[in-house]
Amino acid sequence: MIQGSIVALVTPMFDNGDIDKDSLKKLVEFHIEQGTDAIVSMGTTGESATLNEQEHMDVVKSVIQYVAGRIPVIAGTGANSTSEAIALTQAAKEVGANACLLVTPYYNKPTQEGLYLHYKAIAEAVDIPQILYNVPGRTACDMLPETVGRLAKIKNIVGVKEATGDLSRVTVIRELCGNEFAIYTGDDASSCEFCLLGGNGTITVSGNVAPRLVHEMITAAMNGDRETATSVDALLKGLHKYLFIQSNPIPVKWAVAEMGLTSKGIRLPLTWLTEDCVDKVRKAMKQAHVL
Template sequence: MIQGSIVALVTPMFDNGDVDKDSLKKLVDFHIEQGTDSLVAMGTTGESATLNEHEHMDVVKSIVDYVAGRIPVIAGTGANSTSEAIALTAAAKEVGADACLLVTPYYNKPTQEGLYLHYKAVAEAVDIPQILYNVPGRTACDMLPETIGRLAKIERIVGVKEATGELSRVSAIRDLCGDDFAIYTGDDASSCEFCLLGGNGTITVSGNVAPKLVHDMISAAINGDRETASSIDAKLTGLHNQLFIQSNPIPVKWAVSEMGLIEQGIRLPLTWLTEDCFEKVCSAMQQAQVL
């Protein structure tokens, strides 16, 4: 089971929107040095929605190659078309990803039965560990714990990223899915409490900026050390809030560029962080002692 601090990696770009492979390699080394437990390549934070399929898989392959087996790489392969999700998942397996993260189909708003059949089809088609991803704030589709429980019985479906921020879902999903099923949070603000309640880790945006702090906080929380976890999380509160002051990944890319790790590049329709937000994000970075 992949556990701990799993960073949803930003995709470095030049100001014309082209992917910056040199900075991508630098980011991979940075996270491994800082103790990040795993990386998600081409999640929401990686701007998967604005890269075409060829670019998407090229970034996944580059990250897998740069990591070279040092930590697990999870490829984002979700889509609102089942056939496209199968194709992306098969491609991720081909380039050597360790697991795949599949967001619930967005915009078309499937029923719970539709969600079950969608994920079942992907799991039956591609032999790679698969992690469900529930983020109704972005997809307008909430996968209920009961549906996750049904899917947990399917071979190859090994976990869920639960990004509702509802802490009651930790125990509900655990009761339905058992101890061998991984439960990750996708909500940085509640990640400390989520893991203290029995979650297996976080798929984090804040970890892009303060990877060591997030790793240490999540490790303490998984081990039941509330005092240490809460003390570290207090330093991260600003990041958890201000990295969402505008749509993710706008603020986090600005923050990582301020650290000198990437250039100022982002894909339309996303735009660079506006100047009125600079001070708030900078203050959060100072609180976390990364500036």
């Protein structure tokens, strides 16, 4: 089971929107040195919605090559088309991903039965560990714990990223799915408490900026060390809040560029962080001792 602090990696770009491979390699080395436990490449934070399929898989393949087996790489392969999700998942398997993360279909708002059949079709088509991803705030689709419980019975569906911020779902999903099923949070603000309640880790935006602190906090929380976990999390509270002051990944891309890790690029329809937000993000970074 992949556990711990799993960074939802940004995709570095030049100001014209082209992928910055040198910065991508630098980011991978930074995360391995800082103790990040695994990388998600081409999730929402990686701007998967604005890359075409060839670019998408080129980034995933590059991350896998740069990591060179040192930590697991999870490829984001979700789509609102089941056939497209199958194709991306098959491609991720072929380039050597350790697992795939599949967001619920967005915009088309399937029923719970539709969600079940969507994920079942992908799991049956591609033999690779698959992690469900529920983020209704962005998809307008909430996959209920009962549906997760049904899907957990499928052998290669191994976990869920639950990004509702609803801490009660940790216990409910655990009871439905058992101890071998991984439950990750996708909500940085509640990640400490989530893991203290028995979660298996976080798929984190804040971890792009303060990976060592997020790793320390999540490790302590998973070990039941509330005092250490909450103490470290206090340093991260500003990041958990202000990295979402504008739509993700706008603030986090500004932050990693400010740290000198990447170029200053983002793709439309997203735009660069506006000046009225800069001081708030910078203050949060100083609170976390990364500036």
